[in-house]
Amino acid sequence: MEYSERTIQLLDIGRQDCRDLHAWGPGIRPCYIIHYVLRGKGYLRVKDKNYPVCAGQSFLTYPYVEVEYYPEEKDPWEYVWVDFVGDMAKQMLEKSVFMAKGPVCACDDGGRLPALFERLLEMDILWKNRQEAGGILLSILGIYQDAYEEEENAWRQKRDPRIEAAFTMVQANYHNPDFGVEALCGKLHMSRVTLYRLFRSELGISPSHYLTQYRIKQAQIMLQMGTTVKTTSLSCGFADPLYFSRTFKTHVGAAPSEYAVQRRGGRTAPAQRRDAWGQ
Numbered sequence: 001m002e003y004s005e006r007t008i009q010l011l012d013i014g015r016q017d018c019r020d021l022h023a024w025g026p027g028i029r030p031c032y033i034i035h036y037v038l039r040g041k042g043y044l045r046v047k048d049k050n051y052p053v054c055a056g057q058s059f060l061t062y063p064y065v066e067v068e069y070y071p072e073e074k075d076p077w078e079y080v081w082v083d084f085v086g087d088m089a090k091q092m093l094e095k096s097v098f099m100a101k102g103p104v105c106a107c108d109d110g111g112r113l114p115a116l117f118e119r120l121l122e123m124d125i126l127w128k129n130r131q132e133a134g135g136i137l138l139s140i141l142g143i144y145q146d147a148y149e150e151e152e153n154a155w156r157q158k159r160d161p162r163i164e165a166a167f168t169m170v171q172a173n174y175h176n177p178d179f180g181v182e183a184l185c186g187k188l189h190m191s192r193v194t195l196y197r198l199f200r201s202e203l204g205i206s207p208s209h210y211l212t213q214y215r216i217k218q219a220q221i222m223l224q225m226g227t228t229v230k231t232t233s234l235s236c237g238f239a240d241p242l243y244f245s246r247t248f249k250t251h252v253g254a255a256p257s258e259y260a261v262q263r264r265g266g267r268t269a270p271a272q273r274r275d276a277w278g279q
Helices: 087-094 097-101 112-121 130-158 161-173 181-188 192-202 207-224 229-235 241-252 256-263
Strands: 009-017 024-027 032-039 041-046 049-054 057-061 067-071 078-085 104-106
Touching: 009 112, 009 130, 032 087, 032 112, 041 057, 049 057, 049 104, 057 067, 078 112, 078 130, 087 097, 087 130, 097 104, 097 130, 112 130, 161 181, 161 192, 161 207, 181 192, 181 207, 192 207, 207 229, 207 241, 207 256, 229 241, 229 256, 241 256
Parallel strands: none
Antiparallel strands: 009 078, 024 067, 032 057, 032 078, 041 049, 041 067, 057 104
């Protein structure tokens, strides 16, 4: 597996026995790190919030986020950990149980996670077993994704089926600039008040906010693929590229052109692909 910004790269693997009360941080790392606790207990501190962690649980730290983690004195933990980077890693983690549960989670994995970590520990992950080790990392992330799917399925069974219909309608029509809340109400045969109450009850946001969030999320994906700002704008239901740019910056914190350059690691787009207005 050749690494690029759009794939995934395994950086390091290790085990830490903290009977000596070894702690890490406060500090920042430039990669994702998943820790799996083999025994004992400890604590993860992120943004002034403490999370207790015990044997059988995992915790995830994100790139460039200050964290601290340390063992409980009476029952210090031992954990294994794996470092990795890449856009593919980000995308997989966004559909993992960490998104549903936060930085600490437990998976009913039947003992597969510690076994996979043990296999990585036995490997030459940078040379002789590089490809196989990359595959095992994907398997580890896949277990966390499967746990997320279980959470999602349980949630879907509990929520109003009308919200699922609304999601489908948005997915099918978000590219159309004429598709808005009024059109969504018409397709669902529902009044604006009923639709608003449905979204507030199920998601805690308005339908217009959800539609804008969905369009912006799709725009981020397209910009990461190298699509021009103009094409992205039109493809996501924004007839006015300037309005798209303002909306995108409000939600993401950077203009589409700036975001696109950031995702390409500072490289500008080829001249022939630049938009007429210089983005």
